[in-house]
Amino acid sequence: MARVSNEDLARKLHETIEKVTRDLEAFHFNTAMSALMELSNAMQDYLQAGGQRNDAWEEVCRDLTRLLGPFAPHLAEELWQRQGGEGLVVFQPWPEPDPAILRRAQVTVVVQVDGRLRDRIEMPAGIDESDAQARALRSPKVERAIGGRRVQRAVHVPDRLINLVTS
Incomplete structure (x- = not known):
């Protein structure tokens, strides 16, 4: 099990947003879905390493749900409602990657x-x-x-x- 910090999880989220966006535009659905699975694994590692379910965690969950929408719309809508999301997930803005978080030292x-x-x-x-x-x-x-x-x-x-x- 890999150690995943808050910063690692945020970076992984923004890398995933960037990759899924790029892959969807290029119709590379298999690699976009693979990126979502990698994010899901990083989220599991984060929790198993003692990570907290705080506001940052909730943001990752909401963004993952929005990214999942094009692949599994019914599941994404159900998750969105359970997360307390307003309206339908399909009408939510697409997540944007933050270049500052993507930059590595x-x-x-x-x-x-x-x-x-x-x-x-x-x-x-x-x-x-x-x-x-x-x-x-x-x-x-x-x-x-x-x-x-x-x-x-x-x-x-x-x-x-x-x-x-x-x-």
Whole structure:
């Protein structure tokens, strides 16, 4: 069982809102439903870890119910009424993801040497290319993979990947 804090649950909710919205617009119903199941699992983990059924919890439940509406309208309406919702869930505004909550302080960056995975490193989100490359080069796994070769260039995808190309 994973530890889920209030912040983790809020982030998961807003990631789910973003994913379900995007998937519905692209008619990817299976992956949208999968995202709802992942949120449901995170909610269970939160409660099992001693999370409280407070206002934040109620917000997650209401938003999950609104997200469920297009897939299971009768169930969503019943849940909405039991949650004390006003009117019909189908007439409620669609939840909007909060970019501030979605922003992460730390990200895991994949480090490759000549296209092969060598390490995964935690870095501050938004780190610039030169700092990210310097951190990658300090990794013992990367040092070992480079050996005595010279880094010819680096391909940097911000907050995701660094590929060090050697000669």
